[in-house]
Amino acid sequence: MLELTIKSSSPEEMRLQLLGLLANFKGCNITRDDTPVDLSKIAPVEKAEDAPPMAEVPQKPVVSQEEQKKNVENAPVHEEPKQPTIEEVRAALKELRDRKGSSAVKELLKAYGADSLMTLKPEDYLGALARAKTEV
Numbered sequence: 224m225l226e227l228t229i230k231s232s233s234p235e236e237m238r239l240q241l242l243g244l245l246a247n248f249k250g251c252n253i254t255r256d257d258t259p260v261d262l263s264k265i266a267p268v269e270k271a272e273d274a275p276p277m278a279e280v281p282q283k284p285v286v287s288q289e290e291q292k293k294n295v296e297n298a299p300v301h302e303e304p305k306q307p308t309i310e311e312v313r314a315a316l317k318e319l320r321d322r323k324g325s326s327a328v329k330e331l332l333k334a335y336g337a338d339s340l341m342t343l344k345p346e347d348y349l350g351a352l353a354r355a356k357t358e359v
Contacts, residue, residue: 307348313340315355323358331355 227244231237248345286294335351337343343351 247350304349306345307352309340309348312343312348312352312355315352316340319355319358327358328355331358 229237229240231240260307279315315330319331331351331354332338332340332343334354335343335347
């Protein structure tokens, strides 16, 4: 089944668009809500030039199997970010403290449910480190 949506600014514009489309589907069974449409009752277009041109469908480029293999081989490999050490997090928090003050560090740690670096969970190191480096 093909579903078509036509947008137009007037009924006449819609009629011309439909006629242009129907001219390309001679011999096809056209239905509306599963009821056959009698194309003979539709007023013909005076000239083919009067009907708006059909939009061209862009063709997807064909990719050979060899090119597909190259693409797969050259595709970037997703690597999990390495887990930062507590020393790296400590250094980032120190930089944040120097830029924005102790309250910014306390807010960041509080966001992860920690009162201090020592109570920050290791699984939160990566997020805390990233956030500390991006705090403006």
